[in-house]
Amino acid sequence: QKEVEQDPGPLSVPEGAIVSLNCTYSNSAFQYFMWYRQYSRKGPELLMYTYSSGNKEDGRFTAQVDKSSKYISLFIRDSQPSDSATYLCAMRIYNFNKFYFGSGTKLNVKP
Amino acid sequence: DGGITQSPKYLFRKEGQNVTLSCEQNLNHDAMYWYRQDPGQGLRLIYYSQIVNDFQKGDIAEGYSVSREKKESFPLTVTSAQKNPTAFYLCASSTGTGSNQPQHFGDGTRLSIL
Numbered sequence: 001q002k003e004v005e006q007d008p009g010p011l012s013v014p015e016g017a018i019v020s021l022n023c024t025y026s027n028s029a030f031q032y033f034m035w036y037r038q039y040s041r042k043g044p045e046l047l048m049y050t051y052s053s054g055n056k057e058d059g060r061f062t063a064q065v066d067k068s069s070k071y072i073s074l075f076i077r078d079s080q081p082s083d084s085a086t087y088l089c090a091m092r093i094y095n096f097n098k099f100y101f102g103s104g105t106k107l108n109v110k111p
Numbered sequence: 112d113g114g115i116t117q118s119p120k121y122l123f124r125k126e127g128q129n130v131t132l133s134c135e136q137n138l139n140h141d142a143m144y145w146y147r148q149d150p151g152q153g154l155r156l157i158y159y160s161q162i163v164n165d166f167q168k169g170d171i172a173e174g175y176s177v178s179r180e181k182k183e184s185f186p187l188t189v190t191s192a193q194k195n196p197t198a199f200y201l202c203a204s205s206t207g208t209g210s211n212q213p214q215h216f217g218d219g220t221r222l223s224i225l
Contacts, residue, residue, distance in 0.1 A: 043216035
């Protein structure tokens with residue numbers, strides 16, 4: 001079993017929809033959580049970085065962490081065609097310099 | 112602008128040839144990483160380095176080698192022993208152990224077999 005599970009999609013939504021992207025994990029030692037956006041033929045770009053359980057908001061993006069359920073989510077409000085990309089979740093253990101990635105969810109926002 | 116520069120963007124390898132992918136960062140980060148990304152798959156760790164002159168194997172190190180002689184630079188050599196090298200290679204960096212900051216990535220090198 002992978003330590004981080006992420007539905008690969010593809011997920012197709014109309015412009016303006018609310019998108020929910022999710023990851024589950026098995027290692028309770030994970031304490032830091034990240035979401036990256038990756039456009040085709042480009043490197044991943046950091047979108048959100050959070051530590052504690054609860055919500056963190058940045059513009060149209062909200063990251064949610066539920067450590068008791070080992071479940072993290074990224075919500076995108078008012079989705080735009082420019083949001084079409086692959087979204088990767090990532091995690092790390094406190095004071096340990098190794099990162100664990102989900103396989104990525106491909107999102108397509110239709111105009 | 113601070114960032115990570117990977118070169119070349121595209122690289123072609125002939126059978127039996129070693130090729131080297133460049134990664135340079137000006138973020139003053141201690142830790143650097145190499146990942147391999149195949150279509151439909153996540154990132155797989157090849158090697159990482161937490162400090163100059165030190166590096167550790169990741170999950171798929173066979174057929175690859177690295178060096179870390181300078182803080183800013185972490186080149187990856189894909190050797191002829193790597194029988195399936197066609198992939199997208201990503202370099203990343205982060206601040207050192209204890210800061211618990213996220214990784215930042217370069218824009219990748221796409222390696223293909225001729």
